[in-house]
Amino acid sequence: MKYLARAGRNLWLASAFGIAVAAAAVPASAATDKAEVVIPAPPPGKGQIVFYRTGTIMGAAMGCAVNENGQKISSLGAGRYFILVTEPGRHEYMVKSEAKDFLALEVEPDETQYAMCKIKMGMMAGRPDLQPSTREAFVKAGTDRPVDDADMGPGPGAMRAAERVAAQAAAAPAAPTN
Amino acid sequence: MPKLTPVTLQIDGALGSRISKTFDRFPIHLYEAIVIDGRTLVPAGASGWGEVVHAKKAGGSGAAGELVLAARVLTVDGRELHLRSLRLGGSGENHNQAATTLAAVAGLAGAVGGWLMKGSEVDVPSGTIAGAKVAEDFAVAESAVTPQAPPAVLVDTKVQSEGTKQ
Numbered sequence: 001m002k003y004l005a006r007a008g009r010n011l012w013l014a015s016a017f018g019i020a021v022a023a024a025a026v027p028a029s030a031a032t033d034k035a036e037v038v039i040p041a042p043p044p045g046k047g048q049i050v051f052y053r054t055g056t057i058m059g060a061a062m063g064c065a066v067n068e069n070g071q072k073i074s075s076l077g078a079g080r081y082f083i084l085v086t087e088p089g090r091h092e093y094m095v096k097s098e099a100k101d102f103l104a105l106e107v108e109p110d111e112t113q114y115a116m117c118k119i120k121m122g123m124m125a126g127r128p129d130l131q132p133s134t135r136e137a138f139v140k141a142g143t144d145r146p147v148d149d150a151d152m153g154p155g156p157g158a159m160r161a162a163e164r165v166a167a168q169a170a171a172a173p174a175a176p177t178n
Numbered sequence: 179m180p181k182l183t184p185v186t187l188q189i190d191g192a193l194g195s196r197i198s199k200t201f202d203r204f205p206i207h208l209y210e211a212i213v214i215d216g217r218t219l220v221p222a223g224a225s226g227w228g229e230v231v232h233a234k235k236a237g238g239s240g241a242a243g244e245l246v247l248a249a250r251v252l253t254v255d256g257r258e259l260h261l262r263s264l265r266l267g268g269s270g271e272n273h274n275q276a277a278t279t280l281a282a283v284a285g286l287a288g289a290v291g292g293w294l295m296k297g298s299e300v301d302v303p304s305g306t307i308a309g310a311k312v313a314e315d316f317a318v319a320e321s322a323v324t325p326q327a328p329p330a331v332l333v334d335t336k337v338q339s340e341g342t343k344q
Contacts, residue, residue: 090231103234103244103246104231104232104246105232106231106248108262108263111263120240120241131244132244132246
């Protein structure tokens with residue numbers, strides 16, 4: 001009897017995990033009926049990276065803090081993005097919550113790249129995974145909510161709301177990216 | 179030769195998120211001659227190298243393998259022609275992605291206890307065609323310039339690289 005109770009509980013846990021995992025594999029929001037987010041071109045001679053996170057259920061309550069050289073640039077909540085304007089060259093970014101992950105990118109002048117943070121299942125808590133991405137994946141994910149200024153860190157480069165709105169307004173039609 | 183001139187390269191070694199390491203160099207060569215105004219400025223075959231900017235093996239929780247590559251240099255007339263904007267499967271035109279960034283699709287669907295699952299790896303086979311751009315203006319000695327005899331044959335590089343995971 002005790003065995004059956006335990007088996008039933010395990011079945012319930014398996015079902016719960018199965019739902020969570022399936023949800024994690026497919027972005028929760030589709031971009032089909034939304035206006036595409038305008039990503040302005042970087043300032044001349046600079047490069048930029050769009051960091052984003054899909055709006056999945058997995059780890060939705062966890063932040064994904066993006067850091068460079070030990071300085072926090074911004075936290076990414078589920079379904080949020082921010083634009084980091086930076087100098088060309090190799091940059092290494094770290095995301096951390098209960099665990100860490102690293103991603104190095106080659107930033108080149110006048111170009112835009114994309115990086116996506118996902119929260120993956122861990123043994124005790126969700127684990128952030130920062131991975132290279134593309135403009136197409138960003139659009140497909142339907143991520144359209146910018147990070148609030150209050151979630152920005154002291155690290156330089158992440159566009160605040162006023163800068164972003166001004167740049168997006170000036171970038172009509174959308175700047176070519178990716 | 180003005181900066182941002184598109185070039186078509188071939189990668190001369192197998193690369194992958196499982197086998198490559200960050201900062202590894204890999205050999206490349208110029209796949210198609212650089213031709214401007216009917217004059218061949220750099221013949222096909224010039225050799226050079228690229229660099230693995232970032233490599234990470236696939237891991238638990240279905241974490242996909244990651245690979246970020248950059249084209250660095252071709253040797254032309256004994257001098258370094260600096261490159262940028264590598265992109266697999268392109269001719270170097272009509273794109274502005276800085277470096278080739280690849281992440282395999284995580285194989286999580288239906289997994290129970292997903293942290294035991296391993297994501298897919300990224301593989302770039304030897305011989306993969308890639309596009310890039312000239313990073314800065316580059317003076318070519320007049321003696322090295324040759325008029326192009328037959329019209330250039332355009333190779334559809336996209337078809338050749340469709341097998342690459344992205």
